[in-house]
Amino acid sequence: MSKHKIVGKPIPRYDARAKVTGSLKYADDFILPGMLYGKVLRSIYPAAKILSIDTTEAKRLEGVKAVLTAKDVPNNETVTRFGQSTEVGKGFEGLYRVLADKKVRFMGEAVALVAAETEEIAEQALDLIKVNYEPLPGVFDPEEAMKPGAYLVGESGSNIIGEFGCSQGDVEKGFAESDVIIEDTYRVTFQDHAFMEPESGISWIDDYGVLNIRVSSQVIEHFRDVADVLGIPHNKVRYIGTIMGGGFGGKEDITVESYLALLTWYTKKPVRLVYNRDETFMCHSKRHPFVMKYKVGAKKDGKLVALEAELIGDSGGYPYLSAWVTLYATVNAAGPYVVPNVKVKADVVLTNNTFTSANRGFGAPQPNVAYESIMDELSRKLNIDPVEMRRINCITTGGALSTTGQVFNTYVAFPEAAEKAWEALGEPSDSEDENIKVGRGLAVGLMSYGRMTFLHDTSRCYVKLESDGSVLIRSGIPDLGAGQISLLCQIVAEELGVPMSKIRIYHSDTALTPLAGTTTATRQCYMSGNATLKAAREVRSRILKKAVEILNVNEGNLDIVDENVVVTYDPSQYVSLNKVVKACDTAGIELFCEAQFNAPFTPVPDLSNIRGTTHPDFTFGAQSAEVTVDIETGQVKVNKIVTCYDVGKAINKAAVEGQMEGGSIYGMGYALYEDYQLEKGVPKTLSFAEYRIPSSLDVPEVETILIESGGGLGPYGAKGIGEPACSIIAPALINAVYDAVGVRIKSLPITPDKILKALKEKSL
Amino acid sequence: MHTNTRILANKFEYFAPKSLAEALNLLEQYQEKNIKVLAGGTDLLVKMKTVDLNVDYLMYLKDIAELNFINTSNGLSIGATIPFSHIVKEDRIKTEYTALYEAIQAIAAPAIRNMGTIAGNIGNASPAADTVPALVAFDAQVLIENKQSKRTVLLKDIFLGPGKTLLRPDELITRIEVPQVKPNTGSAFIKKSRVKADLAKINLAVAVQRNGQNCEDCKIVFGSVAATVVRAENTEKLLKGKALTEELISQAAQGVADEIKPIDDIRSTAEYRIAMSREMLRDALNLAWARTYSEAKPNLKGGGE
Amino acid sequence: MKKIPIKFTINGQQREALVQPNDLLINLLRDELYLTGTKYGCGIGECGACTVFLDDELVLACLILAVTVDGKEITTIEGLARGKELHPMQISFLKNAAVQCGFCTPGMIMTAISLMKENPDPSEEEIREYMRGNICRCTGYTQIIKAIKEYAHSMKG
Numbered sequence A: 001m002s003k004h005k006i007v008g009k010p011i012p013r014y015d016a017r018a019k020v021t022g023s024l025k026y027a028d029d030f031i032l033p034g035m036l037y038g039k040v041l042r043s044i045y046p047a048a049k050i051l052s053i054d055t056t057e058a059k060r061l062e063g064v065k066a067v068l069t070a071k072d073v074p075n076n077e078t079v080t081r082f083g084q085s086t087e088v089g090k091g092f093e094g095l096y097r098v099l100a101d102k103k104v105r106f107m108g109e110a111v112a113l114v115a116a117e118t119e120e121i122a123e124q125a126l127d128l129i130k131v132n133y134e135p136l137p138g139v140f141d142p143e144e145a146m147k148p149g150a151y152l153v154g155e156s157g158s159n160i161i162g163e164f165g166c167s168q169g170d171v172e173k174g175f176a177e178s179d180v181i182i183e184d185t186y187r188v189t190f191q192d193h194a195f196m197e198p199e200s201g202i203s204w205i206d207d208y209g210v211l212n213i214r215v216s217s218q219v220i221e222h223f224r225d226v227a228d229v230l231g232i233p234h235n236k237v238r239y240i241g242t243i244m245g246g247g248f249g250g251k252e253d254i255t256v257e258s259y260l261a262l263l264t265w266y267t268k269k270p271v272r273l274v275y276n277r278d279e280t281f282m283c284h285s286k287r288h289p290f291v292m293k294y295k296v297g298a299k300k301d302g303k304l305v306a307l308e309a310e311l312i313g314d315s316g317g318y319p320y321l322s323a324w325v326t327l328y329a330t331v332n333a334a335g336p337y338v339v340p341n342v343k344v345k346a347d348v349v350l351t352n353n354t355f356t357s358a359n360r361g362f363g364a365p366q367p368n369v370a371y372e373s374i375m376d377e378l379s380r381k382l383n384i385d386p387v388e389m390r391r392i393n394c395i396t397t398g399g400a401l402s403t404t405g406q407v408f409n410t411y412v413a414f415p416e417a418a419e420k421a422w423e424a425l426g427e428p429s430d431s432e433d434e435n436i437k438v439g440r441g442l443a444v445g446l447m448s449y450g451r452m453t454f455l456h457d458t459s460r461c462y463v464k465l466e467s468d469g470s471v472l473i474r475s476g477i478p479d480l481g482a483g484q485i486s487l488l489c490q491i492v493a494e495e496l497g498v499p500m501s502k503i504r505i506y507h508s509d510t511a512l513t514p515l516a517g518t519t520t521a522t523r524q525c526y527m528s529g530n531a532t533l534k535a536a537r538e539v540r541s542r543i544l545k546k547a548v549e550i551l552n553v554n555e556g557n558l559d560i561v562d563e564n565v566v567v568t569y570d571p572s573q574y575v576s577l578n579k580v581v582k583a584c585d586t587a588g589i590e591l592f593c594e595a596q597f598n599a600p601f602t603p604v605p606d607l608s609n610i611r612g613t614t615h616p617d618f619t620f621g622a623q624s625a626e627v628t629v630d631i632e633t634g635q636v637k638v639n640k641i642v643t644c645y646d647v648g649k650a651i652n653k654a655a656v657e658g659q660m661e662g663g664s665i666y667g668m669g670y671a672l673y674e675d676y677q678l679e680k681g682v683p684k685t686l687s688f689a690e691y692r693i694p695s696s697l698d699v700p701e702v703e704t705i706l707i708e709s710g711g712g713l714g715p716y717g718a719k720g721i722g723e724p725a726c727s728i729i730a731p732a733l734i735n736a737v738y739d740a741v742g743v744r745i746k747s748l749p750i751t752p753d754k755i756l757k758a759l760k761e762k763s764l
Numbered sequence B: 001m002h003t004n005t006r007i008l009a010n011k012f013e014y015f016a017p018k019s020l021a022e023a024l025n026l027l028e029q030y031q032e033k034n035i036k037v038l039a040g041g042t043d044l045l046v047k048m049k050t051v052d053l054n055v056d057y058l059m060y061l062k063d064i065a066e067l068n069f070i071n072t073s074n075g076l077s078i079g080a081t082i083p084f085s086h087i088v089k090e091d092r093i094k095t096e097y098t099a100l101y102e103a104i105q106a107i108a109a110p111a112i113r114n115m116g117t118i119a120g121n122i123g124n125a126s127p128a129a130d131t132v133p134a135l136v137a138f139d140a141q142v143l144i145e146n147k148q149s150k151r152t153v154l155l156k157d158i159f160l161g162p163g164k165t166l167l168r169p170d171e172l173i174t175r176i177e178v179p180q181v182k183p184n185t186g187s188a189f190i191k192k193s194r195v196k197a198d199l200a201k202i203n204l205a206v207a208v209q210r211n212g213q214n215c216e217d218c219k220i221v222f223g224s225v226a227a228t229v230v231r232a233e234n235t236e237k238l239l240k241g242k243a244l245t246e247e248l249i250s251q252a253a254q255g256v257a258d259e260i261k262p263i264d265d266i267r268s269t270a271e272y273r274i275a276m277s278r279e280m281l282r283d284a285l286n287l288a289w290a291r292t293y294s295e296a297k298p299n300l301k302g303g304g305e
Numbered sequence C: 001m002k003k004i005p006i007k008f009t010i011n012g013q014q015r016e017a018l019v020q021p022n023d024l025l026i027n028l029l030r031d032e033l034y035l036t037g038t039k040y041g042c043g044i045g046e047c048g049a050c051t052v053f054l055d056d057e058l059v060l061a062c063l064i065l066a067v068t069v070d071g072k073e074i075t076t077i078e079g080l081a082r083g084k085e086l087h088p089m090q091i092s093f094l095k096n097a098a099v100q101c102g103f104c105t106p107g108m109i110m111t112a113i114s115l116m117k118e119n120p121d122p123s124e125e126e127i128r129e130y131m132r133g134n135i136c137r138c139t140g141y142t143q144i145i146k147a148i149k150e151y152a153h154s155m156k157g
């Protein structure tokens, strides 16, 4: 098809009307008769032994229907699985416990569950549960936790839970050949997802004894994990995924579901459980803090020669997705650069901090902060323009990652993205105040879309053309607010030539919709988009075949436009879609199809030296920013952000731009404000007053530039954008601050306090 | 220990008196029975949800029509329950009490300003309260009443520490009185926060009365640097009666940090606050000075920076 | 604790309810009246997801005792549309792709409408200023600001 009818248009979302009228029912908006209220008792220590738990009094309280502890959980030790079909080995098993047993590993860990007739009673019952703790010393710094003799967070003999590496060439030789070497340590901190909708869900047992959970989750495949926790067959648990009020990776691990399942299983009653905001902050994963020791050497002409990186990630109290995130960080450690000699080593370590797991960008944003700071240093040292520096060093089409050697045969948008992002900044602003300095920064980066290829990812979708010409889609796709379901509708609208208004999608129901896999890893446009395209094209071809008989024209000369099958070279010849559908019905031709799309499958890599393909493909981009820095107050104001990505093809332009704008601000928050602080494992920032995310007043307008190379693996050549969109802005801001005032902030967030301190040290 | 912000778990008996007399009667009657008064609720309900603050009796003030007023004819007389957003609608607040105007506009967001009150800002006794430095700079007094008597207290003397005032359990703030500003007075309020709609890391109100090139009188009041609001009296003295030259302002800025001795906390460090106090004082003095003769043009942006 | 009868107008309709003194307006709306468009995001005034109109002024339903709305008029997001016809601000949000996950949307729209009442022709700076108590994690605000600007523009002309 040459011209798209609806793909590429900025159409309003499928679900937007229900959202502006307030009628959309999120997970917390559902009420069932006789429903109980669930609550979780949480540990008040980051590290402690649980000597005993006494629930007698709580159980006696009128209105309390269940009080559960670890001993009531049939399978309490569990691993996070995400619907992958392969055995990926021990190294990737995200072990955790449903309820703390004997030992507490982070503050806020779930210790007991309550279900009661009202939320107030549930609250009172929590007060009546007596937990006898013996506080333990704990360990809160990953570097400390790695040392021999350190406090052991879990039961195994070491806190190190993942070790990754990759290398090429000979770094020693490379450094010897370098004219300049930059060696430094960069630190990034915990970031919370701060989605607006707290974790929430409701559960009940249906007429046939099936446990139903209606929940805000990015991964409905967790129904299997919940069944395993209860020790019941997988087909006795059904997940109904709701439209989410944001997720960003924070609803990727199980949140409320096991608790709901247990409480409903024991009481046989519907239970609703929603986290408080402070509970949300304390009890779900964070972005991994990393300590990143980098050494990079270059020639006088700017050419990179060697890069050595040592990364240490903080996993917090349990592994969860730490190993996976660290693998991403390892693969991304050299960025999109050609470096002949590379050596990367990454460790991820348990501590008694809040656990860390997936957060938009996975392991890509952290090393990006380090290597893009260094690229900026190098370009200044060597007096090479920042765009030129990228021109000299970025990989281009046909090139390969310097970490793993993964080759890119489709378009690599370098240096194009860097050039465009930089140029769009325009003329620098003037400052009338001599204390207010203007600075500009550039950064480039890459991030994968689609899951790691050794997970053997698949997605399925069912498309049906009804006899009246309306369309039904069934897909297990969870929608976290980025427009996932709308996207599938749009693809079907394009292929079947029907308006969006005639399409209905049933989504994210493990009993009724074909499983589409997780809404994580920026995989849905690619995976479920392709599955949907495949199903829709099959239905389309059956329609066209029938139309060939009616119109007596070759199939190749037919298209479906506005509910008519038309002859492309003579639009006056057509037959209505309805007529063709009727003809198909009469002939017994099925107008439905369930299709499966498979990502490329690769073997599990050697983790100590990862080589070759680990991801289906990557999205490339660049961001630039202009800031002003007040040298008297250290205050940073962002004047402008430009975001430029090769999105392959923007299927819904408004949605893609929305991802790029929102992603930029998500990353800007990470860079400038957001800091989930703990003091010896005790979280200190448990509200929006303490954990500040950007407000409308703090942010500039974001300018988006789309490159549409068509080189993506998704439908119509689309690439994924959700996570890449937030992964590059932080170093652009660091570099802009440096440009303004000549100090380089090497630990996020870039606070006024740090800037002033650095300015003071510089002037000494 | 755990908090619940979805519900108000605390059970209490509720009163909503319609007159001041009725309210004072209730306070008298329940003063020993853990009674609290509720105005906008933007502090009290937050605390009842998040910290161990339990009340047995709660008395709602906003049904008392006689406390919902503002009078600007001779100085300011502000009733206990009038919300912030109604106060700033009065023209004189902007033109004559500019620092107060700016302080109110710097508070949170419109919805909070429709709910919150100055009496609540005072009653809550947070060191970060935004209206307090401004009101202290204007020599505000607080009218406190119980069933038997009334007393007037200088606002700056009302605070005993974070969350603590000298109010007795049977007493109510009924009114805030601010003297008429002297002619040729200008004022300014500056707040520094992490993001704009945020509690202050440090805030400052300055009021300057001008006589030719001289600073006839001035008030310098910092918030969020110590347990209670801090007046920099030595610095004020330094400036009084002198020509307000750039040099003098610099001298004042240098000295002010020693005087106010800021603290460390989650929002900021002492070091940062010291650096900030200097710059803020310089800016606030200049702003206030510029407003001494001209019609005030307050910084309508509000919010922190 | 004894229950207290209250009367109020909700989205143009007279209602009565029996409430406990510690019941919050947000829960009265959501759990009793099933008006779940008003969202819980933080419960302590920091996110704006629960913004509603109380006697035509913006307030946060998470910090209001239900008893105190006796005799008052409340408008929630569900009260904006006239039958099938959306409020023009809702339409502007739709047209400008100002809605992603939608969880902040009801509060945003209420606040935006209030801004228009107070200041029908706001500058971008004034819009950003007024909206600062409503946080959105998805959009980065660009499209939201655009939607409000466009609405203001359409009202002028």
Ligand SMILES: Cc1cc2nc3c(=O)[nH]c(=O)nc-3n(C[C@H](O)[C@H](O)[C@H](O)COP(=O)(O)OP(=O)(O)OC[C@H]3O[C@@H](n4cnc5c(N)ncnc54)[C@H](O)[C@@H]3O)c2cc1C
Residues within 6 Å of the ligand: B036, B037, B038, B039, B040, B041, B042, B043, B044, B045, B046, B061, B080, B106, B107, B108, B109, B112, B115, B116, B117, B118, B119, B120, B121, B122, B123, B124, B128, B129, B130, B131, B167, B171, B172, B173, B174, B197, B198, B199, B200, C044, C045, C046
């Ligand atoms: C999200 C958010 C942001 C905020 N941002 C700011 C900010 O930027 N700057 C700032 O200064 N404040 C801020 N606040 C705090 C709060 O809004 C103010 O302190 C407000 O002035 C409190 O007034 P209120 O009427 O709501 O008080 P309430 O909560 O009703 O009462 C507060 C205290 O004062 C007592 N009290 C109230 N009225 C009287 C009276 N007449 N006599 C005696 N005692 C009384 C109450 O018993 C209670 O102890 C914020 C609050 C929230 C929730």
Ligand code: FES
Residues within 6 Å of the ligand: C039, C040, C041, C042, C043, C044, C045, C046, C047, C048, C049, C050, C051, C060, C061, C062, C063
């Ligand atoms: S829920 Fe009311 S402001 Fe967040």
Ligand code: FES
Residues within 6 Å of the ligand: A196, A245, A246, A481, C098, C099, C100, C101, C102, C103, C104, C105, C135, C136, C137, C138, C139
């Ligand atoms: S659209 Fe998701 S929070 Fe605003």
